[in-house]
Amino acid sequence: MDIKRSLVLLFSSYGCFLFGQEKTIDTVYIFDNQMNKVKLFHKVNTLNPEDLEKNSTNLSDALRFQTSIYIKENGRGAVSSPSFRGTSAGHTAFVWNGININSNFLGQGDVNNIPLFGYDELEIKAGGGSVQYGSSAIGGSIHLNNNLDFNRGFKASLYSEISSFDTYNNFAKASFSNEKFSFKVSGNYFISQNDYEVPEFKTGNEGYINRNGRYYNTSMNVGISYKIAPQQTISWQNQVFDGSQHYPIFAENGNKTKYNAQTLRSLISWDINKNKFANSLKAAYTEDNFQYFGDILKPKESGAEGKNYIFKNDFNYFITPKINFNVIGEFQVNKGKGYQSGIGDISRNMGSAAGLIKYFVTENLRFEAGVKKDFVEDISSPVLYSFSGKWHPLKWYNAGVNVSKNFKIPSFNDLYWEKGGNPDLIPETSINVDMDHEFSFGDFKITLSPYYMDVKNYINWLPTSSGYWAAFNTFKVEIYGLESQILFNKTFGKHGIKLNAGYTYSKSTNKETGNQMVYVPIHKAYGNIDYQYSFMKVYVQGLFNGLTYTTTDEKRVDAIDPYFVMNTGVSATLLKKYTLGFKVNNITNTVYQTVSYYPMPKRNYSIFATLNF
Numbered sequence: 001m002d003i004k005r006s007l008v009l010l011f012s013s014y015g016c017f018l019f020g021q022e023k024t025i026d027t028v029y030i031f032d033n034q035m036n037k038v039k040l041f042h043k044v045n046t047l048n049p050e051d052l053e054k055n056s057t058n059l060s061d062a063l064r065f066q067t068s069i070y071i072k073e074n075g076r077g078a079v080s081s082p083s084f085r086g087t088s089a090g091h092t093a094f095v096w097n098g099i100n101i102n103s104n105f106l107g108q109g110d111v112n113n114i115p116l117f118g119y120d121e122l123e124i125k126a127g128g129g130s131v132q133y134g135s136s137a138i139g140g141s142i143h144l145n146n147n148l149d150f151n152r153g154f155k156a157s158l159y160s161e162i163s164s165f166d167t168y169n170n171f172a173k174a175s176f177s178n179e180k181f182s183f184k185v186s187g188n189y190f191i192s193q194n195d196y197e198v199p200e201f202k203t204g205n206e207g208y209i210n211r212n213g214r215y216y217n218t219s220m221n222v223g224i225s226y227k228i229a230p231q232q233t234i235s236w237q238n239q240v241f242d243g244s245q246h247y248p249i250f251a252e253n254g255n256k257t258k259y260n261a262q263t264l265r266s267l268i269s270w271d272i273n274k275n276k277f278a279n280s281l282k283a284a285y286t287e288d289n290f291q292y293f294g295d296i297l298k299p300k301e302s303g304a305e306g307k308n309y310i311f312k313n314d315f316n317y318f319i320t321p322k323i324n325f326n327v328i329g330e331f332q333v334n335k336g337k338g339y340q341s342g343i344g345d346i347s348r349n350m351g352s353a354a355g356l357i358k359y360f361v362t363e364n365l366r367f368e369a370g371v372k373k374d375f376v377e378d379i380s381s382p383v384l385y386s387f388s389g390k391w392h393p394l395k396w397y398n399a400g401v402n403v404s405k406n407f408k409i410p411s412f413n414d415l416y417w418e419k420g421g422n423p424d425l426i427p428e429t430s431i432n433v434d435m436d437h438e439f440s441f442g443d444f445k446i447t448l449s450p451y452y453m454d455v456k457n458y459i460n461w462l463p464t465s466s467g468y469w470a471a472f473n474t475f476k477v478e479i480y481g482l483e484s485q486i487l488f489n490k491t492f493g494k495h496g497i498k499l500n501a502g503y504t505y506s507k508s509t510n511k512e513t514g515n516q517m518v519y520v521p522i523h524k525a526y527g528n529i530d531y532q533y534s535f536m537k538v539y540v541q542g543l544f545n546g547l548t549y550t551t552t553d554e555k556r557v558d559a560i561d562p563y564f565v566m567n568t569g570v571s572a573t574l575l576k577k578y579t580l581g582f583k584v585n586n587i588t589n590t591v592y593q594t595v596s597y598y599p600m601p602k603r604n605y606s607i608f609a610t611l612n613f
Contacts, residue, residue, distance in 0.1 A: 029148040029182065029225045031097035031237055031269065033280050034132050034314060037326065038125060040358070041368050041388035042402060043436050043447060045485070047122040054528075054539055054569060054583075056161055056169055056608070058190075059116045063142070064594075065541045065567065066528055067124050068483055068504040070548075071111060072519050075248050075598035077194055077215040079259075080111040085126060085451060086479040086508030086520050087139030090408055090459075091430075093129065095143045097237055097267055099284050100134045104306045104334050105343075107136065107411030113243050113261045115219035117159075117171045117188045120147040126483060127451065128432035130406035131354050131370045131386045132328070138406045138430045138455065146237050148182040148225040156613040163583075163606035167192035174613075182225040191216035196601040200591045203250045208599050210248050212256045212296075217243030231273050239265040246296065248598065256297075261290045277317040284310040291339075302340040306412075309333040326356040328372075334412075342418020351375040356386075364392035376409055382429055400436035405429065410471070414459055420470040428473075430455040445487040453479040477517060481506040494534045501527035513552065519595070521548040523562075535574065537581075541567040550596045563592035571608075579610040 030036065038044065047066055055061035060080040064071045072089070073080040081089030094101050094109035102109050122144060129137035156174035163169070173186035193214050199207030218241070225235035241263045249256060264287040272279045291303035312330040319325055332350040336343065354372035361367070368388045374381040386404035393399070410425040434451035455477040461469045481504065488499035503525040508517040516522065523546030530539045548560040566588045571581030582605070589603045 028150075029233055029235055029271070030145070031147070031235070031267065032095065032143060032145050033271070033278075034098055034328070035123065035143060035145070037316075037356075037358075038129070038132060040366065041390050041400060042125055042127065042129075043400070043438075043449065045124045047124075049117070049120070051528075052116055052119075052122065053159065053608075054541065054567070056116065056606075057163075057167075057585075058112050059114050060111045062116060062122070063111065063124075065526055065543050066500065068126070068485075068502050068524060068526070069124070069140075069142075070519070070521055070524055070545070071594060073112070073594045073598070073600070075194075075210055075213060075595075076196070076601055077112055077192060077213065078245055078247060078598070081108060082111060082139075082142070083520050084139030085453070085483065085504070086481060086506035086517065087453070087455070087477075088517070090136055090411075091138040091455075093133050093135070093137035093141040095133050095141050096239070096265055097144070097146055098282065099265070099267060099286070099310060099312070100136070101263075101265065101286060102136050103288055103411070104308065104336055104348075105288075105290075105304050105338075105412045107408065107414065109142075110261070112215075112245065113217075113241070113263070114144070115188060115217070115221075115239070115241055118146075118173070118186045118219055118221040118239070119144050121145050126449065127402055127434045128386070128404035128406040128430065128453075130384050131356070131372045131404065134330075134352070134374075135407060135409045135427075138408060138428070138432070138453070146184070146221065146223050148177070148184060148223050148235060150177045150182050150225075150227070151179055152177045152182075154613075158611045159608065160610075161606050161608035163192075164604035165192055165194050165196050165601070167194070167606070169608075180227045182223075184223040185221065187218070187220045189216075189218050196604065198591055198599040198602055201593075201599040203597075208250075210601075211250075211252065211254070212246045212258075213248045214246045215244060217241065233269075233271045235269045235271065237265075237267045237269075239263070250597075255295060258293045258296045259290065260293070260300075261288075263288050277315070279316070280314040282310070282312045282314075284308075284312070286310070300339070302338075304336060304338045304341065304343065304412075306337075307335045309335075322360045324358040324360075326358070326370075328352075328354040328356075336412045338412075338416075341413075342421070343412060343416045346412060346416060348412075349377045354384075366390050374407070374409075376427075378423075379409060379427065381409070381427055382407055396440045398436070398438035398440075400438075402432070402434050402436075404432045406432060408459075410459060414471045417471075419466075419468045420461065420464075422471040425459060425471060426457055426473055428455060428457045428459055443488055443490045447485045447487075449483040449485075451479075451481060451483065453477075455479070475513075476511040477508060478511055479506065479508040481508075496530075496532040498530040499528070501525070510552070515552060515554045516549050518550055518552060519548060521546045523547075536570070536572050538570045539568065545592075545594075558596065560593055560596065563590055564588060565590050565592060577612045579612075581608045581610075582606070583608070 070083040084092045089108040126140040159171040161169040171188040175184040201208040222238045246258045267284040270281045286308045288306040291300040294301040334348045352374040356370035370386040372384040408428040437448045439446045457473040460474040485502040508520045525544040527542045569583035573579045
C-alpha cells in the first residue's frame, strides 16, 4: 500500500498534495489505528484468515510455518513461546487491537493460550516498537486485529475440521452492517486427545507416546460499531477464552498434571476523524487467570488472577500538509493475586506519554521521530526514543532505516514470587538498529533486513547459595543477523500462484560467555506456495530449522538437531459457497522437536469443510 492510500485510511480526506484524486471508500473501522501509521515506515507481514486455516492446529503452527519466528513448544498444544530475531519469549509483545496483552505475571504471552481464529488479520512486525506498543516490544510484536466495516450487509460462514489424534475444530462467524451500524460475532471450539506416537524417539525402553496430552479451548469474539455522526464512531470489541492443557507424562503410571487458563478482553473506543485531525479514545479491561493442577483429579495447587484497567488516547494533527504530529497517552492499573506462590494482593499504576512527528518531504521520502516516557510505580523507567526513515529513490527499490530504544519491565513473578522474587530489579533495555531493502522485479518482491540489538540488564533466574532460584539483572546480550523474504503473486487466466518464503540468520550471544543463547536457532527458513486453478487450490509449506542449543555452554550432545518439515493441502470450492479440503501435515514423516524431550507429531491428516452464507 503506498503512502497516499495509507493516509487516506488514516485521516479520511485532507486537501494537500498527498491525497491527490483519492476517493472515499466504504468505511472500515480498524481498532489498532496506530498500525497503519507504523506501516508507513516499517515492514509488516500480514496473515489473513485463509492463511491461518492452513495451520489450524494452533497459533504456534501458523507462526512457525508462515513467519520467521522460532516457536518453542513443549509438544503439540502445550506451553509455547516465541523467539523473535534471536530474543527470548519476554521480548515479543502480543498486541490485541492496539492493547498490549502480555501476562503481568510472566511478562510474555503463551502462544497456545491465544486463540487462532476470530481475527480479521494477524500482523507481524519485526524490530523495536516500545514507543508505540510498550513493554516487551524489543524483538518484535504480534498483532491480533479485528476490523468492522459498513455497508456490507449480512455474511456468515462455518468451518469444521476433523484431524488425526481425535482432533475436532469448529469455527463459526457472522456479520451484518449498514450505513451506520456494524456487528460481528465469531466462536471457536477445539478439542484434541493429542495422543500421537513417535516410536523412533525413545523414552526408556519404549518409543515416545504423548500420554496425557489432551487439550481443548473455546473462544468467542463480539464486535459492534455505530456512527454517532458522519465523522464519529463508537465501537466495542470483546474476546473471551477458556482453555485447558494436560502436560505429557513419560510413563504409563506417571503423575498426570494440567494447566487451565481463562482470559477476558473488552475494549471500547470513541473515534473522531476530521479533515486535519483524528482522535481515538480507548478504555479497556483485560483479565488473565490460570490454575495449575499437580494432579488432574485434585484441586489446584497454584494459580493467579490478573486484572488490568487501561485508558489510552491517540491524537493526530496535521500542522502543515507535510508535517503530522501524533501524541499517545496511556494509563493502566495492573492488579494481581497469586495462589500458593507467595504473591498476595498487588497493584501497580503505570502511565506513559509519547510524541511522534512525521515529515513527508516528498511522496518518495519521509521521516518519523518519536520519544516516550513511562511512569511505572516503584520502578525507574528509561526515556525511550525512535527514529525511522523511508526512501523510494527508484521505481524498483525502497530503503528504510529504524533506530530505537526499547524496554521490558520486570513481571509480577520476577518481583514478588516467594522465594526468588526480587523487588530491586530494573527494566531490561535495548538499542535496536535495522534496515529494510526492498527490491521489486515484476511480480517478485525481495526484502533484505539486516538488524542489530544490544540488550542490557537481562533478567534471569539463577540458583542461589540458599538452595532456591531467584531473579537478577545479569548479563548483556548482543544480537545481529539478517531477515529476508521473497514474495511472488501472479494471476493469468484461471491460474494463480503465490509465494511467501523467508530466511533468517540470528547470532544471539551472551556477552560474558560469547555463547549462543538457548533456543535460538542460527538458521531458519520457511516457504509457502499456493496454486489456484478455477475452483481448485493447492498449497505446500516447508520449514527448515538449524541447529538449536538448549544449554548455555553450547553442549552439542544436548542440542536439537536440524530438521525439515513439509505440509500440503488441497481444496475445492463449489457454487462459491461450499469448500471441501484435505491436509497432510509433516508429509516427510520427520522426527523433530522444538523443545528437548518433547517430540512433535509425525505424519498426520485432516479433512475440513467451509460453508459460506
